[in-house]
Amino acid sequence: MSRFRKFPNEELTNIINSSPAIIFLWKPEDGWPVEFVSDNILQFGYDANEFLSGKLKYSDIIHPQDLDRVKEEFSKPKKSDSQGFTIDYRLLTKSNEIRWVHERTIVRRDADGKITNYEGVVFDITERKNAENELKLNYDLLRSLLTLNDMTYSSLQEITNFAREEAVRLTNSNLGYLAFTNADETVLTMHSWSKAAMNECEIKEKRFVYPLKTTGLWGEPIRQRRTVITNNYSEPSSLKKGYPSGHVELRNHIGVPIFDGERIVGVVGVG
Template structure:
């Protein structure tokens, strides 16, 4: 059962008891008149509910203690008043028709809730039920009023209602995701004015160092009333009047008697809205005040619940603004990044085109003169052999060898650039089969060689098959080349798994290398052996590294001079 209903029931019970008592009195069924009257008076006087006898013209005839406490008048004072005179001016119409109906006998009891004004001007809420007392012939004699003080309950109800409305406002605020800062601030301010039952409001942002207030918005009502044409926007906190106190004192400031002299008040400029009451609150983000929000001219005094309303609403607004700011920052950053990616892509495309043009001219323009040098050197050797001595012929042969080597270097360089540019097609590749196929090709080039080959079975992975073939050709080709001087040459291809990552290796027992130069291995055109010992252009391992990098993997090497080399690689890092 709700409080409301319980109160009502209690009132009803008391009502009934009193009615019975009256009936008893009137029918003379009670104990001696004297005694009954005095005990009746006591009951009425001490009852924890306001009871009053009211004449049909609404003048008070008598009242009990509770009634006097409720309104702050003495019995005598009350007897000079009518119902209307103690009723809140806005509520004087409430219940009048019902009283008429009760007097006419159309209804038994009038029940309404309305506000009363206490002697001290305070406003209280009463739940009133009025019955009419009739004489034996049924003529109405006077009214009997019971009033229950429901001010506290009304206050709680009002607060609950305002809280609910604030929640609704906050919810609505959170849905204003596509609104501008101005729209959000305006909405929050209008709601703050409404929820504190104020008639105007304002919102100012505080600078990072808390020294300057920047007025952001005025409520519509303030704008309508304000006659100042060029309103200042920026206010230094140090020289701001009363409304800067919220910042200086770092707490809400309530001024319910604005007209009274106040040393903090700087006075209002000509045309300023007439102020009667004022309240403002600082809104904190951590320890820093970020916003000062104020409301004014409520018809009653500002209290803690208004501070709470305004603070919670403004904090909610600040959170939303912060969230929006963060989102905007992310959005701006994203747009910037996208723009940069686009720029880089265009740059990259341009440089790729440049590279293609370069490769093209290298392949054509650089090779043509080489062909001429080689061709005419040979022509000299063949056609003019008689006029050239052995030294001269040796020189010509050196020219031809160098020319042809340069041709190979150019070809390798182009091949490397093609590998960098080639489109990758990642699919399942059987590396074991690929390795065998490469080895068979190597065996065909030197059928006389005896090399022990060991290749692990079933090594499958996701990679570009064409590029992986080139990588294995280079790795196994190197192993093949550098074991050329071994009587018992051995080459092994296998894999190990560590922490779920597979690492492949190609191991040989060939010439090996000095670990001091390991960094140079994968640099194109860097060689660790003389051309006479092991011919080559030095592009092979550079190519392998580039292929694995394009797969997102890596390659590294271990070796020892005369004790072979092992090349490890991964397809993913």
């Protein structure tokens, strides 16, 4: 134990530090400065002294998209006589990985009812969240397939529009497209873009026909004859050829070839 951390029972401390539950004692101040944290915070790559010395506040490791929600939960006891709360949110590890956690917190007050500390227990629930998300995705996928199966009398445009927008939704993407190839797979013709992509695109004269030899990202599933995943489009890459200036900005992309026997008849992509 460092001079920053005093715990009355060494045996209890050892039990805590060998468990998955991380113990916190936060000050009721902006960013939640840490007064105590168990050594097993190391499971997220951090040393306890990074918090206890003031180098890090707890808010520094909360995922930016979840920070406002966590702030709201911490503020509720200040407006009521609440004795605690529970909340699930994401943390960023020292190596910038995302981990889901479940927090159970007790509010400590003085004789006048003023909050003196928040005492919390934080559990890593990433595996559970991933399983829940996979189950939800499978359910949504089944529902989409059933809806698609019921579109027997719909037009080709209606069917492809539905399939494209569902692909965007199910992958949590911002844009999607569907393109068809010619008979010898040398030309890619854009059949449709997702609504969001069309709204964001700044190009006035939109192209819909792309020769494969001058097309980069969209043509890769045809050239490689497999699904192509690009996780960081901002990095230098030969795949950027043929991507027009002013088009929707891409960060990541998945392109999937559509086969009819041995021939590729189209490409569906989301990003």
